[in-house]
Amino acid sequence: MFIFPAIDLKEGKVVRLLQGRMEAATIYDEHPAEVAEEFARQGATHLHVVDLDGAFAGEPVNDAAIREIVRAVPLQVQVGGGIRSLARIGELVELGVKRVILGTAAVTDRGLVEEAVRRYGESILVGIDAREGRVAVKGWAENTAVQAVQLGLDMKSLGVKRIVFTDISRDGMLQGPNIRNTVQLAQTTGLRVIASGGISRLEDLRCLAQEEARGAGIEGAIIGKALYAGNFTLREALEALRV
Structure with missing residues (x-):
């Protein structure tokens, strides 16, 4: 199981939100590339980056920071x-990004997802962000009637192989991930799932790894606030999965 330390960008700075609320942002660092370098020093192989401003605006805002990180x-x-066009996907690939995550577009523009998968294959992931099982879009600012499991099945039919699943109610709260729903989503859809939201202790990672060992299809875990709050280090998280 892969560990994805997270860098959330707002106005070029590294921040964390509570349940996706922009007004509840805490600034942790003003130099995203230096944060990425520290994660690399601790043994990271993967990195999860979110353009929070872009998610709300629907257009790129933090490309300078993304370029520096890469x-x-x-x-x-x-x-x-905020990735909602093939042109935008192409821009990110040109920057050196290895995987591009489509969120709102998965709900509003199935044609884009289908064409993106045709062009870029497994470099395209879909982010499924849910409140009480229903998908939220546009930076989690708008709720929909779409069920997370149904969206997962729809995305699989378009050729998507991997998703990032976030239980919004857990995000930034340090209350533990929604393992039950994460496992259910993986098992029902047959997709590879990267778990996100709420990871607060090393035991959370071990529990996810145990589900992966049982065949649940959990490919990784995104860790954000727990690292910034000092609950544990990235090195400790990686070591916990080697035991």
């Missing part, structure tokens, strides 16, 4: 946030 570290960088 240039600074030899990691597998995946990026999400």
